[in-house]
Amino acid sequence: MTCEETGVLLSGLLDGRLSDEQAAALNAHLDGCPHCRRELEQLRRLEGIMKGLSLSQLPDQVWDEHWRQVYNRLERNAGYILAGAGATVLLCYALYAACREWLQDAGIPLAVRAGCALLALGMAVLTASTVREKLLTFRHDRYKEIQR
Amino acid sequence: MSVEDSSPREQELIRAASSGHKDAFGDLYRMYAPRIFSIASGLLLDRDEALDVTQETFIRAWRALPRFHQGSPLFPWLYTIARNRCMSRLARRSRDRECVEFDDRVGGETDHSTRTVEIRRDLARALAELKPEHREIILLRHFQDLSYEEIAGSLGCPVGTVMSRLHHARKALAAGMAPWKED
Ligand SMILES: [Zn+2]
Numbered sequence: 001m002t003c004e005e006t007g008v009l010l011s012g013l014l015d016g017r018l019s020d021e022q023a024a025a026l027n028a029h030l031d032g033c034p035h036c037r038r039e040l041e042q043l044r045r046l047e048g049i050m051k052g053l054s055l056s057q058l059p060d061q062v063w064d065e066h067w068r069q070v071y072n073r074l075e076r077n078a079g080y081i082l083a084g085a086g087a088t089v090l091l092c093y094a095l096y097a098a099c100r101e102w103l104q105d106a107g108i109p110l111a112v113r114a115g116c117a118l119l120a121l122g123m124a125v126l127t128a129s130t131v132r133e134k135l136l137t138f139r140h141d142r143y144k145e146i147q148r
Numbered sequence: 149m150s151v152e153d154s155s156p157r158e159q160e161l162i163r164a165a166s167s168g169h170k171d172a173f174g175d176l177y178r179m180y181a182p183r184i185f186s187i188a189s190g191l192l193l194d195r196d197e198a199l200d201v202t203q204e205t206f207i208r209a210w211r212a213l214p215r216f217h218q219g220s221p222l223f224p225w226l227y228t229i230a231r232n233r234c235m236s237r238l239a240r241r242s243r244d245r246e247c248v249e250f251d252d253r254v255g256g257e258t259d260h261s262t263r264t265v266e267i268r269r270d271l272a273r274a275l276a277e278l279k280p281e282h283r284e285i286i287l288l289r290h291f292q293d294l295s296y297e298e299i300a301g302s303l304g305c306p307v308g309t310v311m312s313r314l315h316h317a318r319k320a321l322a323a324g325m326a327p328w329k330e331d
Pocket of ligand 1: 002003006029033035036037
């Protein structure tokens with residue numbers, strides 16, 4: 001076993017993740033290699049330094065306040081989706097009302113009327129979706145400004 | 149693969165939250181937001197950005213929750229979202245921040261001895277100098293006490309990769325801590 005191969009196993013040893021064969025091979029190498037023994041010693045020391053240290057945390061009331069902000073954003077998102085859906089329905093109805101007579105005109109082939117109806121419906125959905133996206137982006141940007 | 153099984157309470161909250169109960173989602177938030185924040189702040193080295201990332205993570209999680217695989221633990225899934233946010237912020241950043249912030253209490257007690265303070269400062273600076281991938285795996289293993297399997301689940305990589313990346317990270321960190329090595 002070379003020192004290069006031993007390297008990764010040293011981490012496994014620290015974490016108790018080696019198989020019996022791996023541990024035996026590593027120990028055999030360590031017996032004859034002061035370089036790798038020193039490396040293991042350094043890794044153990046590093047582990048000792050980090051043990052008991054924890055990353056700085058925020059007080060609980062920060063999380064309560066933060067959750068309220070998240071909650072509001074979730075609720076508003078739901079509002080924008082509903083508003084988008086409502087706008088789509090209204091837009092479709094307005095288009096239908098405007099073209100009703102023409103759509104019911106038996107003189108125009110059914111395929112043409114159906115095609116025009118679907119085209120109008122598709123345009124309405126696209127418009128509503130674009131409006132909703134713009135609203136969300138606008139709100140998001142404004143939010144960012146308030147945060148800074 | 150999940151070694152640490154999700155608790156029944158967590159599963160109950162996930163079910164309720166995915167059917168639209170925001171209060172259940174709030175409980176999940178209180179369980180996991182501090183952990184997500186602490187890794188994000190260690191990774192980004194910036195508390196304000198870490199708070200932003202925590203918020204973005206939970207808003208995305210709320211939308212994606214109906215697609216969450218019921219029964220698996222929530223943390224690795226949440227962390228995957230947070231990690232994407234952090235990595236894209238790091239990629240946009242022109243210059244690195246200076247150090248990782250630790251809690252003042254060491255092992256539950258406040259220790260202000262010169263040596264402890266110096267070691268801590270040295271470690272904070274050395275961690276900040278690591279590549280983000282290395283810093284990340286040190287944070288997950290040493291400061292979140294995650295198992296290899298949990299780390300693999302959080303990073304979306306094989307367990308073997310965890311051992312080797314962890315080793316390279318530890319080696320780089322030990323090299324950065326040079327003054328204390330022979331102490
Ligand atoms: Zn060797």
